[in-house]
Amino acid sequence: MSSAQSSMQLSNVSDPLRVHVPPNETPEERKRRIAAEKKAKKISEAIDKQLKAERDEMEKTRGTKLLLLGSSESGKTTVLKQLKIIHGKGLENEREQYRHIVHLNVLTAIKALAKGFEVNNLTLENSENDEHLAAILSLSSIKESLNRQSLSLQAAVGGLKSADDATAILLANYESVKAVWSDSAVQKYFESANDIGLQDSAKYFLDNVDRLAQENYLPTDEDILQARIRTLGVTEHKFDINSTTYKIYDVGGHRSQRQYWAPYFDDVNAIIFMAAVSAFDQPLEEDLRINRMRDSLDLFNTICNHPLFKNTSIILFLNKIDILKKKLNRLQLKTYFKEYQGANDFQSVTKFFRREFLSRNKVVDKNVYVHFTHATDTTQMRVIVASVNDMIQRENLKASGLI
Template sequence: MSSPSAPATAKNAYSRALPTHISVVDEREAKRISNAIDRAGESGKTTVLKQIKIIHGEGFNVEREEYRKIIRLNALTAIRELCLCMLQHKATVTFPINQEHFDYLLSLEGPGESTFMNGKKFSNLLRRRQSADDASADAIFNHAAPSIKAVWGDPAAQELFQRGLAKNMQDSAASFLDEIDRLAADKYTPTDVDILRARVRTFGVTEHQFKIELVTYRIFDVGGQRSQRQGWAPYFDDCSAIIFVAAVSSFDQYLREDPSVNRLYDALQLFESICNHRLLRSTSIILFLNKIDVLKRKLANGTRLSSYFKDYTGPNDYQYVTSYFQHLFFSQNKVPQKEIYLHLTHATDTRQMRVIVSAVNVIVQRMNLKNSGLM
């Protein structure tokens, strides 16, 4: 990031100024934090980056066609997760005619995640008991579209989804599944809203550059997978600010790789590691408690925070719950001089993010003036 310093995100979400030098962080500490980052995906960090690109960059016109495959893959992955949830809960389709569709979707083995690797997007292959090249991915989706629509519209599937039992489905799944006909159309071109909702996993290091109110930001998006540790470890050094993105809606969800660990507890542990890291003790943090739209929906549907956070005794109300989460995150910090700036965010809401990005820009510039001794 060029001078003056500005925040840059990394997995769940590190932010740094472009260093005048790079020193290697203690490898054991880097590995420990990397392991935590591995487990803390889907916070909405990448969506924040997309919003900055829409608001202050060139948008997605160049990549729009690429996102078609990613969005279709998201939809297919989501419906398959719902089918697996129905199996887990021994639920059967309400209409017998949908059983064949249900079986077909289950036969689509492992429609993996889309990835974002070193600045290039890749759609993992869709497979139906054999490999398929990327060129045929659209054809496979189009063949599956009637089955997706049938199962998604089945009352039994809807009941499980509305009860929040399909916890591995991504938050944007319903919006894609509701519009399967549009997604399957021959001339389908993703909108900005579609792209914001698309789930893309990050590998490697990707760099983004934006100009916000005459300030040039160079943002390094750093993947947190174990194989990528050597790539992101140096970015802990020379941090001027950190943006940390946590999905507060994940309070009732557990890690895929360790179902005994609550996702939000895990995010709290990661936040504690960052706040108190020896190289980041004087670094301010901008905390995004994200996915407040999903949180509101879960609370309104009757999902009780106290069922997952036993020490919470307040009302199951958005204002009380978010105040509780703020206290939880702030209490992880053991460095008295550290400044933490809080924002409650809905990262897919461009209007809200426009205001927040502007506020973050003001905060960062104030930090720069303070660090330079000008205030």
């Protein structure tokens, strides 16, 4: 076949992208054809614009759905508080409510310390504080369950006759709380008391008890960020970030709460998974035989490789790095993770945990974005939230085929 014949054959192949030009077209016909093409193009562009507007409106109405998952005590609720500060209406409407929660956190912390002191038959440095220790131990209004690390809003209100009782009890026992906490023997015991269910913010609240016990006390943003409340069930939160509506579902991380996660697994844009890297020396509240970090690793393995999340990106927040840094000054990671043989410094330990989590991902081409976080630090979280938003927008554009 000659090249001329080949060219002729190729020219006869139907090409939907080519405009058919009639043979021997007159100038008048050409003018009408061009006008018709311009009109058709204008109509097509208008339709495309309308469809895009409808898709954008639908997406805006539907929102970007995020799941906030992780073990209990990992800091999920703190991240939501930060989002309220950074992209919401702030915490102003919650201050009065948190006054009672903060006071109950103080009482829970000092009662746990006093109980541990008693169980271990320890002696106070200053014998004059014995009566103050007895006063703390006699606070029967604080339920035994509240001596543990977990504290729920329901317990805060229902555990006492009223939420106001927590404030009344703290004000009535302020001197005893201060005396017991300031005793050097209690301070020493606190440094090694990792098995009595102390919340991570115990020191913060006990160090600030003078301010917290003022008659006119109202919690600061920092106080609210430090306050511990257990998430029970599933809560939905909406935030508008750079014209995108985010629907964030926070589900309780306690083992008994994980059975409620499944219904929220469908149609998820991304998952924020949180793990407290500072918990390497702590047992689970629900099962003292299980290490908290190992539980987080197992849970991440389940979530990361779940069939419904095959194409879902995961943002991994390895949280509480501030507490981790302090712990590494007095504890050896390899005592709790025998497989770890690296240096006991922050850089090496965080690399180890990052590698451990990422190694659980068995899904090829799955994106896992890692951030080391200090969730109570608003400045740091502001930067991380902006980064997460950019990442999610890029992922959404990829899923739409626009990039």
